[in-house]
Amino acid sequence: MHAENALTSRSDLVREKLEEMIVEGAFSQGERLDEVKLSQRFDVSRTPLREAFQALAASGLLVLEPRRGAFVRFPALEEVFEMFEVMAELEAFCCRLASRRVTPAFLADLEETVVECRQAVASDDVNRYYHANERFHGLIYEASGNSFLGAEATRLHRRLKPYRRLQLNNRGRMAHSLAEHGRVVEALTRGDAEAAANEMRAHIAIQGGKFNDLIVSYRRTARKAG
Amino acid sequence: MHAENALTSRSDLVREKLEEMIVEGAFSQGERLDEVKLSQRFDVSRTPLREAFQALAASGLLVLEPRRGAFVRFPALEEVFEMFEVMAELEAFCCRLASRRVTPAFLADLEETVVECRQAVASDDVNRYYHANERFHGLIYEASGNSFLGAEATRLHRRLKPYRRLQLNNRGRMAHSLAEHGRVVEALTRGDAEAAANEMRAHIAIQGGKFNDLIVSYRRTARKAG
DNA sequence: AGATCCTATCTTGCATACAAGATGGTTGAC
DNA sequence: GTCAACCATCTTGTATGCAAGATAGGATCT
CATH class of the missing domain: 1.20.120.530 (GntR ligand-binding domain-like)
Known part of the structure; x- marks a missing residue:
């Protein structure tokens, strides 16, 4: 099913991983996601990580507060x-x-x-x-x-x-x-x-x-x- | 209506401008948007421009082809x-x-x-x-x-x-x-x-x-x- | 002549460097 | 003792630099 993933970009990979983590409950409600820590953890720079943040915010899993960061949001x-x-x-x-x-x-x-x-x-x-x-x-x-x-x-x-x-x-x-x-x-x-x-x-x-x-x-x- | 826009980020501003341009028909169907030219035109770097691209792709106005660029897409x-x-x-x-x-x-x-x-x-x-x-x-x-x-x-x-x-x-x-x-x-x-x-x-x-x-x-x- | 391969160049994707805003703690004043 | 203001520090937003993939043009071979 996910056989063709070899050539996908890092931001896509990060997005998928993060989405899975959020959905599986790796973070708590309202937790702020640290760009630096996460980028180190995924071994990518902040740029693709931020792109992933935006995609996840678009689908409602994160809330991006300007100048404050990304916060995980579980729907009530x-x-x-x-x-x-x-x-x-x-x-x-x-x-x-x-x-x-x-x-x-x-x-x-x-x-x-x-x-x-x-x-x-x-x-x-x-x-x-x-x-x-x-x-x-x-x-x-x-x-x-x-x-x-x-x-x-x-x-x-x-x-x-x-x-x-x-x-x-x-x-x-x-x-x-x-x-x-x-x-x-x-x-x-x-x-x-x-x-x-x-x-x-x-x-x-x-x-x-x-x-x-x-x-x-x-x-x-x-x-x-x- | 748009009075509070003074503090919005550049990527948001660029997104709005680009969205308006696309909707108003400033580009033709299938046209490729040049990151460098557009970033110069809006007087921002490529980073916020790329973020705008992704947001517009998410709402269906652009199609992002990996390693090839962003193409405007009018719905049929x-x-x-x-x-x-x-x-x-x-x-x-x-x-x-x-x-x-x-x-x-x-x-x-x-x-x-x-x-x-x-x-x-x-x-x-x-x-x-x-x-x-x-x-x-x-x-x-x-x-x-x-x-x-x-x-x-x-x-x-x-x-x-x-x-x-x-x-x-x-x-x-x-x-x-x-x-x-x-x-x-x-x-x-x-x-x-x-x-x-x-x-x-x-x-x-x-x-x-x-x-x-x-x-x-x-x-x-x-x-x-x- | 046509097709294919190779190379020069351009463009994207990513990393890093830098600047400006936010946060928290400490110090000073009341 | 409490509140407020200021400064140090941290974090995000943006710019720039670099490497790898894509494209186009020319040269070579059939």
Whole structure:
């Protein structure tokens, strides 16, 4: 997956590393990132490091205060809910558009990811489920036929990655998620745009038991980070 | 509006200037931006200029090809349609959420922008209409109560600015737009979430006569840029 | 003549040097 | 004893210098 990384620039490498570190909770909320220390740690100069800072600030993981430095920013729980609310709407819209352009080949691909997910559930393999799930959603973004929408959805999806991943660790979440995938596919197969959109919205939205799941996941990252 | 700009960094100033230049069509599609020439022109070093490049690349106005340089990228007409399609959905969602939290104060503010728009139409003042329109939409983003959604809507709104602005120059567009604002306000006043969302979607979406309006606007930027 | 390879030159990517603003501690005054 | 102001120090923002990759032009070979 990351095989072609040999020639990427240092600022990109640093950006990826830093993003991973932040997301994995290597820093605490509000911590200031020291340019000199980090550049020494990554063995690069301050220039590419600062470029990485700016990219991360653009995606919301850092806040750059002029003349004061870069501070890591974990979204508040409330903000995470807000992001999921938007994600649900974007994905529902993808479904609505996709349902007009469904092809047998597309449905076959989608069905394949569902099978993969089912096997992951059977073997209780979170990693496998995670990847098949990525593919499921990615296929629907593509099938929307609106590549700008697809790109935006991918961006937000990526940003929500840590929370989604942690949610999967909650007992029973995988099986529920799988069933929801099935209902989306079924609606798409029937060509029912509204039903597909609604199923997808329900799949993403934080509601019912998922409230607690998310809160638990969130606390877990917060503890790690603190 | 831009009164506090005195203390902003050079890279921010350069970013703003460059963004304006690109949007106003100072460069042609695919043109490579020369770091040295531009840094001399803006009287800054290459460092802040490169930072500006990266910020502009992040918002899609430039494409950075490693070791080759920065190239200006105008979205294809198709991509502009896609962006409007997403914008329509985001704003419709804002309306749906906002309709649950409507307050008399909010409705009064909204009504005020409509009055302002009406006066702008009466005096055929595109600039005035443009600003009142900004305020109308901004109020609804805020009223959604989802600040992440509001920020995303603002971002996309900003990116579509040149096209929206040019559309207003098309004869009769202002009056139509005003009427649509009125219908949105009316639906919000009634508390009809679905109607409000639909009116807003129709207001933003590129359909009917707006097809031609947008194409004309687009050609105008393309000519200027070419 | 056409194509390919080599080289000179240009441009980017990165490192470092320097200047200006922010921070914190100490000293002095009230 | 407390508050404020000043100075030393640290950190960021910017400029410049240097090395490696890209490009273009010419020379050589087929």
